Amino acid sequence: MKKKITLKQIARELDVSISTVSKALSGSKEISEETTQKIQAFANLYNYKPNNIALSLKNRKTKTIGILIPEIVHHFFSTVIRGIELIANRRGYNVIVGLSNESFSKEIINMEMLANGSIDGFILSISKETLLKQDYHHFKATINQGMPIVMFDRVVNEVNCDKVIVDDFNGAVKAVNKLVEKGCKNIALITTMDYVSVGRLRTEGYLEALENNKLEPQSNLILKIDDSLDVENHLEILETEIAQFFKANSHIDGVFAVNELYAVSAMKVARKLGLSIPEDIQVIGFTDGVLSKHATPSLTTVSQHGQKMGEQAANLLIDRLEADNTEYDQYIVNNDVKSDYIKVVIETEIIERESTK
């Protein structure tokens, strides 16, 4: 077993100083041709690579970005990671991931664990519990210590930082418009509780689109699912709730669901009730994942472009990291709080499949 070789060992072996080795390897013209040759040959032979940790300590930057997300077994989040990793790698950064599991305390612990030198900046999406508590001090503290944060998808106005979001509102509008266009008159909404901002925005988009299309919103056509419990294990509850919903409102001819699972479950339940899709009920979901693509019938969805979100977030963060010079603080103009922080909005796109006519 040959341990990795260091500058010091090379120096001792070739009877030169550490500085000479370092300079020779970086091709400094301060060192003679001859010496440089000798040192580089030796270094190659022993496959010398500088130690990242030592570099990090010296440069006070780790070339590593921290990702903090609620859940990783999740098509959308893993797609975002892929986007982040793609850009990070291309720009010479590594990626370290922490999972909050939707828990406030795990979010904090993870942040503190990473904020002590391990990373240069964060890309994160806020946990449900944090959103519920509305306690964002850990984000603010981190930013205040000079560590930049980029938030994506689940963001919050109270924290001043770069953000990448999907246009939830207009995505919902588009979806509902599409259903109207396809002839639906009684469009149901299956959504989550309001505290997750993306759910709220999608609900608002749904209402707006109804109004635009001169359709009367019917409060009984909105089904709010309590997903504070892990819904994966409560599939049956979900399905029975949807079944009751359909039975109580047999005039429903279109469904807009704020996520894939709700949409697929709706299709499943509808068919069990003897309704056919898309003939009797047309369905559109949000988030274009595996389920949508491979369900039967395949699902028309609003695509969030998760990978693009990840790429944008990574670029935003790295740009900021590498423009270390300027102080990106907020300032006041005309009694208005201004800031240099950027909010990127990713446009949604409707992908039509078999669940609509």
Add this chain to the structure above:
Amino acid sequence: MKKKITLKQIARELDVSISTVSKALSGSKEISEETTQKIQAFANLYNYKPNNIALSLKNRKTKTIGILIPEIVHHFFSTVIRGIELIANRRGYNVIVGLSNESFSKEIINMEMLANGSIDGFILSISKETLLKQDYHHFKATINQGMPIVMFDRVVNEVNCDKVIVDDFNGAVKAVNKLVEKGCKNIALITTMDYVSVGRLRTEGYLEALENNKLEPQSNLILKIDDSLDVENHLEILETEIAQFFKANSHIDGVFAVNELYAVSAMKVARKLGLSIPEDIQVIGFTDGVLSKHATPSLTTVSQHGQKMGEQAANLLIDRLEADNTEYDQYIVNNDVKSDYIKVVIETEIIERESTK
């Protein structure tokens, strides 16, 4: 913006030496009660946390483990990551992820990027291209430099290290047995090309089970899909191949597919051909993911317990890291190569759903 405070700053502020601060904060009884109090109070006030990078350099360990997988937008792999992260976090480790994208060169680049001090050890699953090339020098080199590797799922005998695998062979046997038990006589296999070891093992299990059940293996009942092209974008090719397969072999009454996607596609195609599931054809897939759970009809699958694999892999790696003392090398006994490396086999489990009777 207050940057993070260091020992040196605390020392200067309180007019003591750096050593004294360090000792006081670690509660050394070498420092007087009074001084300790003062220092700890000050450190708390300024929220002092030791710098991880400096610690890493000093201790020559990073408390970080590197994960290298072919793909992250993938239910199985993300489940494994979740398991690894769970254990890593519990045992005080961070997790850094690299994606090989099934590419040999990206695998190497990623390994080299991480092996230079950033991590203490690897948990990885081999890329398809590497398996095809059968070039494993980068793994061996890494191990030889004293950096432990734990391989999972896609492993290879040529490399000496700890391994966590699923019992692919017996999983396949169980699946086929189940189909036989449910009355199938002509069981088809939909599998990948042989170079991915897990695919090969599952194929062998299929054949073994047929033999055990005194069923004649029929070579035309085996469909090998070339997944060297990204299959996600070749859904149609996949479906037409399966359709031709079914048409040419109308006596098929059971299907065992080596992954979810093939199984779900098989169901979809079968139904388009007017066959009903499970009445006409029963289907069992491998890998229990979202698709299996939410397909209609839901899919009976062989569960791989990805999270458990991740947990085992993480424990194996960390155990090895923290037992740094002993040299875990291979040695010869009775002309036999022995090694202290452990191979953990995770048992599969059949989860019965609607696609079987």
Add this chain to the structure above:
DNA sequence: TATCAACACGAAAACGTTTTCGCTAAATAT
């Protein structure tokens, strides 16, 4: 009073780099 242990703290090395500065000897210019 001289010796010694206990106490409280500081100096310095080490982890592996990069970089600034200084030094010596040779080469060139005056």
Add this chain to the structure above:
DNA sequence: ATATTTAGCGAAAACGTTTTCGTGTTGATA
């Protein structure tokens, strides 16, 4: 012949820790 540049290299500091060893002061003991 003397002054000045230049080439080639080494010493040392710095990044932020921990830890070993040394040192000075105090109080107790012989």
